[in-house]
Amino acid sequence: MKLTKQLAALGAVVLGFAAFDACIYTVITRRYIDRSSSEMHAKSVAVSEYLPFDESSGICRSETAEKLTGDLPVVDGAAALFPVYSAFVHALYPEDAVSYENGDFTPESKMQFHNTRGAYTAVADGTADVVFCAKPSEAQMQYAKEKGKELQLVPIGCEAFVFIVNKDNPVESLTVEQVQDIYAGKYQRWSELGGTNARIDAVQRNEGSGSQTAMLSFMGGREMHRNPFAVTGSAIGYSFRYYVEGLTGDQSGIKLLSLNGVSPTAEHIADGSYPASSNFYAVYDKANPNPNIPLLIDFILSEEGQRIVSESGYVSLR
Amino acid sequence: MKDKTFRRLLLLVTALGLLSVIALTAYTWYLHGECSVLSYIANGG
Helix, strand or coil: CHHHHHHHHHHHHHHHHHHHHHHHHHHCHHHHCCCCCHHHHHHCCCHHHCCCCCCCCCCCCCCCCCCCCCCCCCEEECHHHHHHHHHHHHHHCCHHHCCEECCEECCCCCECCCHHHHHHHHHHHCCCCEEEECCCCHHHHHHHHHCCCCEEEEEEEEEEEEEEEECCCCCCEECHHHHHHHHHCCCCEHHHHCCCCCEEEECCCCCCCHHHHHHHHHHCCCCCCCCHHHHHCEEEEEEEHHHHHHHCCCCCCEEECEECCECCCHHHHHCCCCCCEEEEEEEEECCCCCCHHHHHHHHHHCHHHHHHHHHCCCECCC | CCHHHHHHHHHHHHHHHHHHHHHHHHHHHHHHHHCCHHHHHHCCC
16 A cells, blocks of 8 residues: 555656646747758858859849959848848859858858848948948947948838737737837737737847847837746747748748738838838948949949849839 | 655656756757747747
8 A cells, every 4th residue: 555655656746747847848848949941040041042143043133234343342231131132243243253162151252141230240340341231220330330430321122020920819910009019018918909818928039130120110219028927928029021921931820910900011011001111221331442332332223223122022112 | 665765766756857847948948049030939939
């Protein structure tokens, strides 16, 4: 009888720990398993699928432009804009200007990829001449100033800043004010916004990323909060439309929310009815003497350059 | 089973259980730093 009780006690302890671990895994751990490819996981974009001179590259091609000669500007940029600046390189640069080996651009390559934070650091440090990004953060502008650089921001296209939820979330649309209130901590549960009783997990991005800078601007100075206990709830996040729809492959588990009842389509971005549209930019140091920079910018703003922007999946300025 | 043996076994099982919780927590924390926001939301977050 005693042995039975002892074995039952041991079994209860084992089962207790197993149940606790299973609960943690199901509720929290499972959510953090990244399903993107290893390249997407490491670099936020499948660089090898959008290289400028690969035959199988997914970029928009242009054969009409005259190639630049002489001192070619080193270009860099955000993951979300990699296909479009790769297309500019394809149009204007000779093939031997780009060198990509073992999953990275070589140091002498005129095309680089360091994502938003790295690209703004590179243009401030002088290791990149033109970078393609969303608007810089105040810290990035300050860093450039400290390095003696005055950044010129040239709008080259439009993009929607989008809010994402799980596909099973019944909420389809929020107002701008509701989204701001969510991130300010005013709303705690989706039921307050027409959804289920799940907690709202208002996910934020890394400081200095294009998305986080855009979100800070969207909040208009209001402070953002994240409830640590909301990790068991249902999330809302943000990004740029093309990054979500065009670059990340199968994202069937998510959906984009409408804002003020307007969906983030190319048509609504172009006509200005989507309330969170913003420009993306070619950024360079005003004092950079490289004579090819104005030629590169002129091409991007030309009819052909804007066709590339549009056919790459973004919204052009024209 | 002797009481002493039972206590040792109970201690061992508890220690292993705590280790499994610590390992799972560390693994979750590692995934937290690596997971993209899109995957997190698609996974039901």
